[in-house]
Amino acid sequence: MRIASPAIEVENLRKIYRVREGGSWRGRTREIVALDGISFAVPRGQIAGFIGPNGAGKSTAIKILSGILRPSSGLVRVGDLIPWENRIAHVARIGVVFGQRTQLWWDLSVGEGLALLRDIYGVEPDRFARNRARLADALDLHAIMDQSVRQLSLGQRMRAEIAAALIHDPEVLILDEPTIGLDAPSKLAVRAFVRDLRREQGTTVLLTTHDMHDIEALAERVIVIGHGRILADSPFEALRATTLSERRLEVDFIGTPPVFDLPPGAKETERDGRSVTITFDPRQIPAPALVAHLGALAGLDDLRIGRPAIEEIITRFYADHAS
Amino acid sequence: MKPRAYLTAFGLQWKIGLRYRIAVVAGLVAQMWFGAISLMAYAAVYHHAPDVGAPLTLRQAMTYTWLQQSLFTLLPLGCLPAVGDAARTGAIIYDLLRPVDLWNWWLSASLARLLGNAVPRAVLLACVAGPLAALAGLGAWSLAPPASPGAALLAAASFALGALLSATIVMLWNVMTARTLSPLGSYAIGTPLAVLLSGMLLPLPLYPEWARIVLVLQPFAGITDIPIRLYLGASLPGGPLGALGVQIFWLVAMTLGGRLWMRRIIDRLEVQGA
Known part of the structure; x- marks a missing residue:
C-alpha cells in the first residue's frame, strides 16, 4: 500500500536576513536568524494552526511556503514541488489570504476581480461558474458581487478575499491572520466556511492567527513557533491540556486588597489599585475553591475569570523552553 | 504560458487609462499651449537666423513639436502607478503569488497604461493641430502629414517599437520601485531623464552637432525622436534601418538586463510584516 505523501513537508528550514545598520556608506551588516532549522509535515486535508508571537518567524515561514521568499537552507515540498524553484507551477496550486493586504482590485467590482483571476489562473469557464456560485453561496457574496471593492466593509472584503483565494481550487490554502479586525459574526462566518471547505473539498489549510478562538474552532493540530524554532507541535487537545489549562482570575476587592498567601497552584501575578490578578491551575485548585479562599480574606466587589492571552502563553512557553 | 492573463493585465490598465476623460482634455490644453509657445520660439529663431544650418526646416520643427507634444504621455516618466501602490502597501506580495511571468505581466500592464493615456490624447491633438488648424487658416503652423508613404510605413513600425521600448523602460522603474518600496525615486529619476533625452524639451536634431550622434544612440531617443x-x-545617422536597429538593440538589451535585475531584486524582496 502506498502512503500518500504529505501536502506540506518542511525539513530543517533556515532563513537568515542580512540587515544593514547605520549610514548607507559605512553601515555594517548584521545577521538576523528568522528561522533556525524548523521541520514539520502537514498531511493532506488537515487544518494546521501556526502560532507564535510577532517576530517569531511565522510570516517568514509562510512566505517561503508561498514561494515568494527563498530560504537560506533547508527543504520545502508542497505537493512535491519546491516552491521557490517552481514558482509559477507552485503558486497555481495554492491559495493565499494575507489578512492585512488586499488581493482584489480597488477599482473593480468583486465579480470583475474574480473574472480577472479566472484569466490569470486559466480556470475553465464551467469550473469557474461552478466555483463562483459555490463560493458566493458559502460566503454570502451575492449582494456584493457588483460592488466595487473600495466600497466594501472589512468583513465583506475578507469574505471576498477568501473567495478570490479559492476560485482556482487550490490544494493548499494558506490563511495569514484571516480574522484580524473582523467583528464577531464575520469571524464566525469565516471559521464556519474554512471548516466546511476542509470537510467538503479536502483542502489542506495552514492558518496563522493571534486569535486563540480561531485555533480552538479550526485547528486539529497546533505548531507553536518562537525565535525561529518550533517549541511545540501537537494535537490541539494536548496543547490545551498542558499549556492552556491555566486560568486567570481578576479580583476587585472592596477597599485596598490585603496581603495574602495563596493555596498551591495559584500565584499572584499583578496588583493594581483595588484589583489583583491571580493565575491558577484548575487541576490543583478549582476556581470555586480559590474564590472561596479569597472571599474569606476580604470583601470582594467583582470577579473576572479567563484564559491568558496567547502572547502570554507563548512568551512563557518560550521562557520554559529556552532554559 | 497563458497569453490570456497578459491580455487581461493589458485590458485592465487600458481601461484605467481611458477612465480619466477630464485629464485628457486638460492635457490637451496644456500641450497645445506648450506646443504653440515652442512654435513661436522656433519661428523667431529661424526668421532671424536663416543661416543657422539646422538639420530640420521650420516646417519640420513645427511638425516635430506637435508630434512630440501629442505623445507626451507615452514617455516613461516613472513606474506604473499600480506597482507603486502595491510596493507602498505591501500588496506587491500578491503579484508574486500569481502564476504568471512577472516581467511580462507588468510589461503588459505598463504598455497598456502608456497607450491608454497616449492614444486618445495623440488622436485628439493630431486632429486639432493637423486638419483643424489647416482649415482654420493656420496651415503654416500645423502638423504636416508624413513625408512619403514609405516614411509613414517606417514611422508606424518605429512608433510601435518606441511604445514597447518606453514600456520596457517603465519596467526598469517598476523593478527599482520594488527594490526601494516607494514609487518616488522612479519619478525623480525618470521624469527629467525622459523629458530631456527623448527630445521633449528640445528636439534632439537641434542640439549642437557634436552631441547629436550620442543623443540618437541613447535609449530614450527610440521612444519618440527616432519615429x-x-x-x-529627416536624415538619421545610419539611415532609417540603422535607426530601427538602435531601437531593437535597446529593446533587447534592456529586456535581458532588466529581467536579470528583476530576478535579483525579487529574490531579495522582503515584504515586511505580511
Missing part, C-alpha cells in the same frame, strides 16, 4: 524623424523623412 518622428522617420515620419518627417
Whole structure:
C-alpha cells in the first residue's frame, strides 16, 4: 500500500536576513536568524494552526511556503514541488489570504476581480461558474458581487478575499491572520466556511492567527513557533491540556486588597489599585475553591475569570523552553 | 504560458487609462499651449537666423513639436502607478503569488497604461493641430502629414517599437520601485531623464552637432525622436534601418538586463510584516 505523501513537508528550514545598520556608506551588516532549522509535515486535508508571537518567524515561514521568499537552507515540498524553484507551477496550486493586504482590485467590482483571476489562473469557464456560485453561496457574496471593492466593509472584503483565494481550487490554502479586525459574526462566518471547505473539498489549510478562538474552532493540530524554532507541535487537545489549562482570575476587592498567601497552584501575578490578578491551575485548585479562599480574606466587589492571552502563553512557553 | 492573463493585465490598465476623460482634455490644453509657445520660439529663431544650418526646416520643427507634444504621455516618466501602490502597501506580495511571468505581466500592464493615456490624447491633438488648424487658416503652423508613404510605413513600425521600448523602460522603474518600496525615486529619476533625452524639451536634431550622434544612440531617443524623424523623412545617422536597429538593440538589451535585475531584486524582496 502506498502512503500518500504529505501536502506540506518542511525539513530543517533556515532563513537568515542580512540587515544593514547605520549610514548607507559605512553601515555594517548584521545577521538576523528568522528561522533556525524548523521541520514539520502537514498531511493532506488537515487544518494546521501556526502560532507564535510577532517576530517569531511565522510570516517568514509562510512566505517561503508561498514561494515568494527563498530560504537560506533547508527543504520545502508542497505537493512535491519546491516552491521557490517552481514558482509559477507552485503558486497555481495554492491559495493565499494575507489578512492585512488586499488581493482584489480597488477599482473593480468583486465579480470583475474574480473574472480577472479566472484569466490569470486559466480556470475553465464551467469550473469557474461552478466555483463562483459555490463560493458566493458559502460566503454570502451575492449582494456584493457588483460592488466595487473600495466600497466594501472589512468583513465583506475578507469574505471576498477568501473567495478570490479559492476560485482556482487550490490544494493548499494558506490563511495569514484571516480574522484580524473582523467583528464577531464575520469571524464566525469565516471559521464556519474554512471548516466546511476542509470537510467538503479536502483542502489542506495552514492558518496563522493571534486569535486563540480561531485555533480552538479550526485547528486539529497546533505548531507553536518562537525565535525561529518550533517549541511545540501537537494535537490541539494536548496543547490545551498542558499549556492552556491555566486560568486567570481578576479580583476587585472592596477597599485596598490585603496581603495574602495563596493555596498551591495559584500565584499572584499583578496588583493594581483595588484589583489583583491571580493565575491558577484548575487541576490543583478549582476556581470555586480559590474564590472561596479569597472571599474569606476580604470583601470582594467583582470577579473576572479567563484564559491568558496567547502572547502570554507563548512568551512563557518560550521562557520554559529556552532554559 | 497563458497569453490570456497578459491580455487581461493589458485590458485592465487600458481601461484605467481611458477612465480619466477630464485629464485628457486638460492635457490637451496644456500641450497645445506648450506646443504653440515652442512654435513661436522656433519661428523667431529661424526668421532671424536663416543661416543657422539646422538639420530640420521650420516646417519640420513645427511638425516635430506637435508630434512630440501629442505623445507626451507615452514617455516613461516613472513606474506604473499600480506597482507603486502595491510596493507602498505591501500588496506587491500578491503579484508574486500569481502564476504568471512577472516581467511580462507588468510589461503588459505598463504598455497598456502608456497607450491608454497616449492614444486618445495623440488622436485628439493630431486632429486639432493637423486638419483643424489647416482649415482654420493656420496651415503654416500645423502638423504636416508624413513625408512619403514609405516614411509613414517606417514611422508606424518605429512608433510601435518606441511604445514597447518606453514600456520596457517603465519596467526598469517598476523593478527599482520594488527594490526601494516607494514609487518616488522612479519619478525623480525618470521624469527629467525622459523629458530631456527623448527630445521633449528640445528636439534632439537641434542640439549642437557634436552631441547629436550620442543623443540618437541613447535609449530614450527610440521612444519618440527616432519615429518622428522617420515620419518627417529627416536624415538619421545610419539611415532609417540603422535607426530601427538602435531601437531593437535597446529593446533587447534592456529586456535581458532588466529581467536579470528583476530576478535579483525579487529574490531579495522582503515584504515586511505580511
